Amino acid sequence: MYHFEYREAPKGLRPTRGDFARIARYLLPAWRPSVLILGCILVTSLLGLIPPLLIREIIDRAIPEQDSALLGWLVAGMIGAPLISGLIGVWMNYLVTVMSQGVMFDLRNEMYGKLLRQSLRFFTNIKSGEILSRIQNDVGGVQGVVSGTLVSLATNALVVVTTLVVLFRMDWRLSLIAVGVLPLFILPTRRVGQIRSRLSSQTQERLAEMTSTIQETLSVSGFLLSRLFGAQAHEGKRFREKAGAVRDLQIRQSMAGRWFLMWLLMFASIGPALIYLFGGYETIAGRITVGTIVAFVTYLGRLYGPASALVNVHVDIMSAVALFRRIFEYLDLPVEVADPQNPVRLTRPRGELRFEDVWMGYEEGRWTLEGVTFAALPGEMVALVGPSGAGKTTLTYLASRLYDPGRGRVTFDGVDLRALALDDLSRYTAKVTQETTLFHASVEENLRYAKPDATPAELERACRLAQIQEVIENLPQGLATLVGERGYKLSGGEKQRLAIARVVLRDPRLLILDEATSSLDSRSEALIQQALVPLLEGRTSLVIAHRLSTILRADLILVMDRGRIVERGVHAELLARGGLYARLYDQQFGRAVVST
Numbered sequence: 001m002y003h004f005e006y007r008e009a010p011k012g013l014r015p016t017r018g019d020f021a022r023i024a025r026y027l028l029p030a031w032r033p034s035v036l037i038l039g040c041i042l043v044t045s046l047l048g049l050i051p052p053l054l055i056r057e058i059i060d061r062a063i064p065e066q067d068s069a070l071l072g073w074l075v076a077g078m079i080g081a082p083l084i085s086g087l088i089g090v091w092m093n094y095l096v097t098v099m100s101q102g103v104m105f106d107l108r109n110e111m112y113g114k115l116l117r118q119s120l121r122f123f124t125n126i127k128s129g130e131i132l133s134r135i136q137n138d139v140g141g142v143q144g145v146v147s148g149t150l151v152s153l154a155t156n157a158l159v160v161v162t163t164l165v166v167l168f169r170m171d172w173r174l175s176l177i178a179v180g181v182l183p184l185f186i187l188p189t190r191r192v193g194q195i196r197s198r199l200s201s202q203t204q205e206r207l208a209e210m211t212s213t214i215q216e217t218l219s220v221s222g223f224l225l226s227r228l229f230g231a232q233a234h235e236g237k238r239f240r241e242k243a244g245a246v247r248d249l250q251i252r253q254s255m256a257g258r259w260f261l262m263w264l265l266m267f268a269s270i271g272p273a274l275i276y277l278f279g280g281y282e283t284i285a286g287r288i289t290v291g292t293i294v295a296f297v298t299y300l301g302r303l304y305g306p307a308s309a310l311v312n313v314h315v316d317i318m319s320a321v322a323l324f325r326r327i328f329e330y331l332d333l334p335v336e337v338a339d340p341q342n343p344v345r346l347t348r349p350r351g352e353l354r355f356e357d358v359w360m361g362y363e364e365g366r367w368t369l370e371g372v373t374f375a376a377l378p379g380e381m382v383a384l385v386g387p388s389g390a391g392k393t394t395l396t397y398l399a400s401r402l403y404d405p406g407r408g409r410v411t412f413d414g415v416d417l418r419a420l421a422l423d424d425l426s427r428y429t430a431k432v433t434q435e436t437t438l439f440h441a442s443v444e445e446n447l448r449y450a451k452p453d454a455t456p457a458e459l460e461r462a463c464r465l466a467q468i469q470e471v472i473e474n475l476p477q478g479l480a481t482l483v484g485e486r487g488y489k490l491s492g493g494e495k496q497r498l499a500i501a502r503v504v505l506r507d508p509r510l511l512i513l514d515e516a517t518s519s520l521d522s523r524s525e526a527l528i529q530q531a532l533v534p535l536l537e538g539r540t541s542l543v544i545a546h547r548l549s550t551i552l553r554a555d556l557i558l559v560m561d562r563g564r565i566v567e568r569g570v571h572a573e574l575l576a577r578g579g580l581y582a583r584l585y586d587q588q589f590g591r592a593v594v595s596t
């Protein structure tokens with residue numbers, strides 16, 4: 001049966017010449033297979049013209065002339081033509097798939113590479129699932145554009161043109177009738193198609209709502225929330241409503257399709273009926289042969305299907321342009337924190353960090369850091385303290401160049417971070433945070449992430465220094481044990497010590513440390529403190545400090561409030577001053593602790 005469907009073009013989209021040129025640039029490096037594919041389409045559409053001509057010969061010559069040899073040859077031709085055409089089709093399908101997968105492979109890699117170079121800002125601002133959808137669905141859609149849109153367009157256009165040429169050569173008056181019936185297909189296709197398209201986009205919206213409800217509620221955090229608040233019945237009801245809306249819309253959509261099909265079946269029989277009527281008169285009058293009428297009607301099938309499919313072509317092209325635009329949007333993302341063109345190389349960094357009148361804002365018109373100036377000299381420990389939201393984390397982001405300052409500069413060994421190669425920067429600086437990310441891989445692979453060529457002795461030393469060696473030895477497969485999302489579940493403290501071992505391996509000059517606020521028991525906490533001792537030794541460090549021992553050890557304490565450094569000095573000085581530090585100190589530790 002013919003496949004008719006009319007879809008609405010994406011709204012407000014105007015493809016430009018630039019769009020087409022750029023899409024062609026991506027598809028055209030594969031010009032050789034394109035030419036081969038086009039050749040295949042041409043040959044198969046010509047082969048498709050043969051069987052009706054053979055039918056005409058059977059009816060007009062072989063049967064009346066009782067020539068069984070000719071009959072045999074003609075029938076063999078009727079089988080042979082589609083067979084060859086089918087074989088070519090298989091080969092063409094291979095070519096099309098290889099070509100489109102090649103284009104997708106390039107696009108995926110380019111997009112992934114681009115995303116890897118994006119800044120932290122990009123990832124904090126993007127909706128979850130958005131990136132996945134672009135790489136999976138949009139790039140995945142390219143296959144459809146190549147094998148669906150482009151190949152169908154060429155096939156349908158060639159089939160329609162070649163069929164029309166043959167029809168008009170056979171009998172131009174019958175051909176006019178055949179073409180006259182075409183609007184009967186096209187008009188209802190458009191009308192009913194519009195209705196289906198509206199229903200379909202509503203269904204998509206409802207489906208998306210249903211999916212997001214599933215994602216929200218059937219996850220660890222969602223489950224905990226609904227379970228602990230006893231909200232399961234309520235969630236069940238909410239889901240039923242959403243699923244019900246999807247059901248109703250899909251029933252309506254399917255019924256619109258049914259009515260549509262009924263009309264099409266009717267129109268599909270009108271064409272042949274008219275040909276038999278007028279052709280019949282002509283045959284009676286002896287002007288054309290019976291074989292011609294039968295061949296003619298057989299050709300109609302080849303004409304109506306592809307002609308109706310061409311009604312949709314502009315929609316397909318617009319959808320393809322929209323798809324490529326979404327892909328290009330990602331490929332064109334500016335790289336905010338970019339590698340410098342000619343980076344300054346540091347041979348033996350001393351590890352001096354300076355902030356020089358640094359201003360930084362996450363959003364336009366609102367500063368999160370204001371005029372921050374300080375120096376962490378080689379080997380010194382600088383502690384950051386201050387109320388929640390003061391900008392401590394933000395300051396550490398700037399020290400690792402996760403963001404660039406809006407004004408002022410951050411330097412490492414006197415060189416602006418923006419002039420250092422990002423690779424170098426990450427080699428010389430390392431960060432240990434409260435949340436530790438482990439990949440789903442073995443303990444060893446997780447450790448080697450910091451130093452791929454580490455020797456077994458180095459690995460062991462790092463693990464011992466980080467107080468994690470014993471834990472690893474007791475794991476089911478030692479260093480080869482899988483950890484991470486679906487692997488062996490290490491405790492929070494163990495994970496953190498593993499992260500410390502990773503940093504020990506890396507041996508940075510500058511260490512950025514976000515001390516754990518709570519959540520660890522005292523033994524675990526003590527182990528971490530022990531693990532940190534060798535790590536901090538001889539290195540410059542910037543620590544978001546929550547522990548008294550750290551604060552007491554610091555060479556410089558920076559007290560931050562609302563993005564500014566409001567006090568600075570060592571513990572005793574700051575305490576004596578009786579300002580914000582003294583107040584914070586009282587709240588957190590109480591004077592009694594100090595005096596003991």
Ligand code: ATP
Binds near residue numbers: 124387
């Ligand atoms: P805490 O001790 O609670 O972790 P903090 O001193 O580390 O706080 P920051 O995380 O640096 O504070 O945040 C400073 C301010 O910047 C806060 O007001 C916060 O809301 C804001 N902020 C942080 N990240 C972003 C972001 N990605 N976009 C916009 N604003 C942000």
